Amino acid sequence: xxxxxxxxxxxxxxxxxxxxxxxxxxxxxxxxxxxxxxxxxxxxxxxxxxxxxxxxxxxxxxxxxxxxxxxxxxxxxxxxxxxxxxxxxxxxxxxxxxxxxxxxxxxxxxxxxxxxxxxxxxxxxxxxx
Numbered sequence: 001x002x003x004x005x006x007x008x009x010x011x012x013x014x015x016x017x018x019x020x021x022x023x024x025x026x027x028x029x030x031x032x033x034x035x036x037x038x039x040x041x042x043x044x045x046x047x048x049x050x051x052x053x054x055x056x057x058x059x060x061x062x063x064x065x066x067x068x069x070x071x072x073x074x075x076x077x078x079x080x081x082x083x084x085x086x087x088x089x090x091x092x093x094x095x096x097x098x099x100x101x102x103x104x105x106x107x108x109x110x111x112x113x114x115x116x117x118x119x120x121x122x123x124x125x126x127x128x129x
Contacts, residue, residue, distance in 0.1 A: 009037035012051065017118040020109045022056050024085055025049040035085035056107035057082045057125060065096045075099050079122055093123045 009025070013036075016023035025034040029046035040047045058081040066074045075096035080086050091099045092108065105122035112118040 009039055009049075013037040014117050016051075016053065017109055017112075017120065022054040022081070022107045022109075022120050023051055024054055024081070024083060026052055033081075033084035035081075035087055052083065054081055054083050054107065058105055058107075058122065060091065060099060060101055060103040060105060061086060063091070063099045063101060073097070077122070079105060087120075089121055091122045091124065 013023055023037070025037055025041075026032065026049065027034055027041040027044065027046045028048040028050055029041065029044055032041065033052075034041050034049055038049075041049060058079040061078040061080045063075060063077040066076055068074070073096045075090045075092075075094075077089060077091050077099060078086055079089055091103070091105055104125035106125045107120050108123050110119050110121050
């Protein structure tokens with residue numbers, strides 16, 4: 001079972017995250033970016049998917065602020081990544097109310113912990129190094 005988890009699309013994606021990389025797939029059949037990782041391309045069913053690593057730049061497509069009782073507000077955003085896919089994440093290192101549609105952002109890998117694997121978040125591009 002462990003081998004299957006490591007070699008599944010999700011397992012490969014997590015290995016890239018552990019290395020600080022935002023990975024995605026490209027369908028060899030039509031050249032379209034595929035994200036979230038899977039075994040076949042949505043819409044076409046193509047199974048020849050090749051792995052690529054994103055440069056990590058994108059644009060905020062949509063944003064909202066979520067409020068939880070007794071916790072600071074949290075930004076949730078849809079990011080159009082430059083390589084041609086959209087993903088849900090959040091924009092950090094900025095007041096959640098200051099995140100704007102059209103804002104350029106850069107990926108930053110959240111390290112995760114013993115309960116959660118690493119995962120990508122974003123920061124304003126001008127503030128990212």
